[in-house]
Amino acid sequence: MSARLLHKEETLLDLIEDPVPGAAHRPVHYWDTEFQGAEWKYRNTTKTSEEAQKVLDRIYGTHKEYQFGVNILPILLEQNIPKLKERVRKAAASGKPEPPNSVEVGFINDPDDPVRIAANSPFASVYGLYAARDLQPYEWLQMYTGHLCTVAEYNEQVSADPKNGMKYLYTIDCDKVNVEFELFGAPNEELTVDATHFRNECAFVNDCRAGLHDRPCNVEMFEAVIDGEPYVFLTNKLAVARGTQLLMDYGKKFWDGHRIVQKEQAEARKIVRVKVEVLEKSEQMAVSERENRRLRKENRRLRKENRRLRKRLELVQAVAPGAAVETVAGENETSTLATLKAGGRNKRPLDLGDSSADLDTKCTPKAAKMLQGSAAPSKHASTEEGKQLRKLEVQRQELQEEQLRKLEVQRQELQEEQLRKLEVQRQELQEELEQLRKLEVQRARVSGRTTVNLSPKAEIQEEQLRKLESKGREFQEEPEQLRKLEVQRQEFQEEQLRKLDVQRQEFQEELEQLRKLEVQMQEFQEEQLRKLELQEEQLRELHVLEQKLLEKRKEVYKNKKKIEGMRGQLEEERSEKELFENMVTACVVTDQKTKWQISDFYKICFKDIFINVIPQKTFGMVDLEAFTSAYEARHGVKPDQRRNSSNKAANDAYAICQMAQKNFCGTSEAPGPFWDWKPKKRTSEQGGWEYFFDKADGFYANIVIEWGRTLAEVMYDERVCCDKHQMEYPRVVPAWNFEENQDTAAVISARKYFQDQLLLVRQVRKDGEHRR
Numbered sequence: 001m002s003a004r005l006l007h008k009e010e011t012l013l014d015l016i017e018d019p020v021p022g023a024a025h026r027p028v029h030y031w032d033t034e035f036q037g038a039e040w041k042y043r044n045t046t047k048t049s050e051e052a053q054k055v056l057d058r059i060y061g062t063h064k065e066y067q068f069g070v071n072i073l074p075i076l077l078e079q080n081i082p083k084l085k086e087r088v089r090k091a092a093a094s095g096k097p098e099p100p101n102s103v104e105v106g107f108i109n110d111p112d113d114p115v116r117i118a119a120n121s122p123f124a125s126v127y128g129l130y131a132a133r134d135l136q137p138y139e140w141l142q143m144y145t146g147h148l149c150t151v152a153e154y155n156e157q158v159s160a161d162p163k164n165g166m167k168y169l170y171t172i173d174c175d176k177v178n179v180e181f182e183l184f185g186a187p188n189e190e191l192t193v194d195a196t197h198f199r200n201e202c203a204f205v206n207d208c209r210a211g212l213h214d215r216p217c218n219v220e221m222f223e224a225v226i227d228g229e230p231y232v233f234l235t236n237k238l239a240v241a242r243g244t245q246l247l248m249d250y251g252k253k254f255w256d257g258h259r260i261v262q263k264e265q266a267e268a269r270k271i272v273r274v275k276v277e278v279l280e281k282s283e284q285m286a287v288s289e290r291e292n293r294r295l296r297k298e299n300r301r302l303r304k305e306n307r308r309l310r311k312r313l314e315l316v317q318a319v320a321p322g323a324a325v326e327t328v329a330g331e332n333e334t335s336t337l338a339t340l341k342a343g344g345r346n347k348r349p350l351d352l353g354d355s356s357a358d359l360d361t362k363c364t365p366k367a368a369k370m371l372q373g374s375a376a377p378s379k380h381a382s383t384e385e386g387k388q389l390r391k392l393e394v395q396r397q398e399l400q401e402e403q404l405r406k407l408e409v410q411r412q413e414l415q416e417e418q419l420r421k422l423e424v425q426r427q428e429l430q431e432e433l434e435q436l437r438k439l440e441v442q443r444a445r446v447s448g449r450t451t452v453n454l455s456p457k458a459e460i461q462e463e464q465l466r467k468l469e470s471k472g473r474e475f476q477e478e479p480e481q482l483r484k485l486e487v488q489r490q491e492f493q494e495e496q497l498r499k500l501d502v503q504r505q506e507f508q509e510e511l512e513q514l515r516k517l518e519v520q521m522q523e524f525q526e527e528q529l530r531k532l533e534l535q536e537e538q539l540r541e542l543h544v545l546e547q548k549l550l551e552k553r554k555e556v557y558k559n560k561k562k563i564e565g566m567r568g569q570l571e572e573e574r575s576e577k578e579l580f581e582n583m584v585t586a587c588v589v590t591d592q593k594t595k596w597q598i599s600d601f602y603k604i605c606f607k608d609i610f611i612n613v614i615p616q617k618t619f620g621m622v623d624l625e626a627f628t629s630a631y632e633a634r635h636g637v638k639p640d641q642r643r644n645s646s647n648k649a650a651n652d653a654y655a656i657c658q659m660a661q662k663n664f665c666g667t668s669e670a671p672g673p674f675w676d677w678k679p680k681k682r683t684s685e686q687g688g689w690e691y692f693f694d695k696a697d698g699f700y701a702n703i704v705i706e707w708g709r710t711l712a713e714v715m716y717d718e719r720v721c722c723d724k725h726q727m728e729y730p731r732v733v734p735a736w737n738f739e740e741n742q743d744t745a746a747v748i749s750a751r752k753y754f755q756d757q758l759l760l761v762r763q764v765r766k767d768g769e770h771r772r
């Protein structure tokens with residue numbers, strides 16, 4: 001296996017070799033950058049290879065000087081020291097880290113593997129440790145490396161950053177190794193090798209737990225204390241075939257802690273999710289608020305624009321019908337026209353940008369008044385007014401013509417009247433003059449004068465006649481003048497009419513323009529109205545959005561409150577936990593001495609009972625309850641009512657148990673048929689799967705033949721129990737002896753002795769508690 005360094009950005013997946021078809025795992029060449037074979041991190045300082053080698057030398061060379069935890073087996077070192085020494089020597093000579101030749105990290109392919117099932121994805125990077133070759137029992141596999149720290153320090157780290165918690169760690173139970181460590185300046189109860197940031201292959205061993213049916217546990221860790229410092233190693237307690245996954249028992253404590261940390265991780269993830277949500281929501285709110293403000297502003301602007309345009313439209317509509325009404329009303333026509341000329345002709349085509357302030361200068365006061373008081377014209381109203389306008393214009397022309405006709409008639413009548421009167425006067429004067437002449441002729445005849453002298457009266461009359469004649473001449477000349485005047489008047493009138501016509505045409509053009517403008521205005525207004533409606537719709541939507549946001553805000557606020565509450569609760573729980581831990585620490589410290597005393601008792605007890613009375617290796621643990629009840633069931637009395645017997649019986653019991661153990665359960669190196677008897681799978685009544693041991697299969701029949709039915713029943717119960725409680729060793733039940741009619745004296749005496757010792761131990765424990 002060639003070693004290579006794993007770059008920071010590389011994942012284990014990058015190093016996966018071609019998968020072996022059908023294999024449960026794919027080997028991964030994992031060689032941690034930091035782990036240099038015989039070098040590991042001790043807190044924050046890295047031990048050099050030399051220092052590490054010294055430690056290894058001490059372990060492998062003179063192991064007896066060191067104190068080991070309960071798991072360490074002298075047999076391991078005795079068997080492997082030469083091999084291990086060889087390895088260390090090789091590593092030291094090459095100056096290179098020595099890759100492990102016995103284990104390899106593997107990417108888990110097997111979809112039924114509980115670790116893969118727990119990961120809930122076929123692609124998740126989950127690994128396990130596999131045997132790289134066939135392993136003999138109790139081989140030294142690797143040292144477990146990581147940062148050594150106290151449990152309190154580890155917990156602090158996990159609380160600060162829960163995402164890495166409870167995955168790679170090995171906790172050394174100082175009670176178990178029976179050593180009081182005083183590392184890091186204070187006595188330590190529990191130490192942890194934290195492999196979160198710094199690890200080797202060892203950290204990839206998985207737990208044997210697998211739902212209902214656990215897998216066999218084939219490796220374990222053991223601790224060694226060297227110069228007051230703890231070290232952890234991995235060994236296989238069974239023979240393991242190449243490619244088999246190495247599994248250990250993490251212990252209940254690990255999974256309890258794991259569950260707590262997972263809960264914390266889930267809570268931390270939840271908090272992060274809520275925070276992200278709040279941020280997103282507030283961002284969304286800010287965006288929509290900005291949009292809202294912008295739309296409101298736009299809306300205000302458009303409304304203003306609309307008002308202004310409406311005013312302009314009103315102005316246009318007010319100017320045109322106002323002029324027509326004034327003309328119709330018969331007010332001073334010329335002045336009206338002049339006003340119209342001033343306000344209409346001089347006016348530019350309607351400029352939409354004009355301000356309404358110059359209204360007064362562009363329309364009559366009446367128009368201005370109308371403008372102020374008029375309601376906003378609608379499309380209907382404006383077409384209606386256009387019709388009225390045209391109607392009024394026609395009426396105005398008709399009236400104008402009518403008046404002109406009347407004036408003409410009056411003028412002619414007046415003229416004829418005057419002419420008649422003048423004619424009458426002239427005739428009267430003529431008659432008078434005739435009479436005068438006649439009178440003169442008579443008077444001359446009477447006086448005989450040939451010349452006729454007129455009397456003063458006649459002169460006066462003559463004078464009058466002359467005047468009348470000149471008047472008459474004037475009168476005769478007058479029609480001439482009148483005709484001239486008439487012509488002038490007609491010319492003037494035509495001129496005026498022409499002008500009026502021009503004005504009317506101009507006015508009509510203006511009206512046309514105004515109408516066009518009105519159409520434009522209406523279109524514009526409709527457009528604006530449509531826009532306004534759209535904006536109003538948007539505003540309504542915005543309002544709904546605002547409401548939703550408000551609700552979301554409230555929700556976020558509630559969530560915040562909830563989180564705060566939860567935090568408070570957590571804080572309380574934490575402080576409670578701390579209090580409890582302190583209490584536990586105090587208890588543990590005061591209990592330590594008692595434990596040592598108890599442990600001394602145990603030592604004596606076990607030594608006596610297992611060496612002198614019943615050898616421990618063959619019996620395993622004596623199941624008192626099973627023993628008592630089996631005995632009672634068979635004999636109807638409790639076992640201690642029977643008398644003690646000879647050594648022969650003990651030897652016989654021992655021999656039978658040994659044989660049973662060997663033939664049936666086997667040894668840890670070569671497990672017997674007890675372990676071959678595998679459970680079968682069937683559908684349970686509740687639905688789903690369940691495991692059971694089938695009595696109808698060959699195993700059970702063989703046990704019955706070989707050991708008798710009662711023993712077969714006991715073994716059946718034991719097999720089920722082992723399976724249920726994941727026990728590694730079956731309890732060798734002394735009831736066999738009774739079943740096979742053997743003397744049970746040895747067992748009984750052992751049990752009695754054991755009971756007495758237990759009573760003593762309990763007494764010591766009680767005394768210790770009293771003292772505390």
Ligand SMILES: C[S@@+](CC[C@H](N)C(=O)[O-])C[C@H]1O[C@@H](n2cnc3c(N)ncnc32)[C@H](O)[C@@H]1O
Pocket residue numbers: 114115118125126127128166167168169203204205206207208209210258
């Ligand atoms: C020391 S690591 C083992 C290596 C790990 N499988 C990996 O891929 O990095 C321990 C973690 O593996 C997972 N694990 C180990 N044994 C397991 C089991 N029997 N069932 C489910 N998950 C397990 C858990 O997530 C645990 O926190």
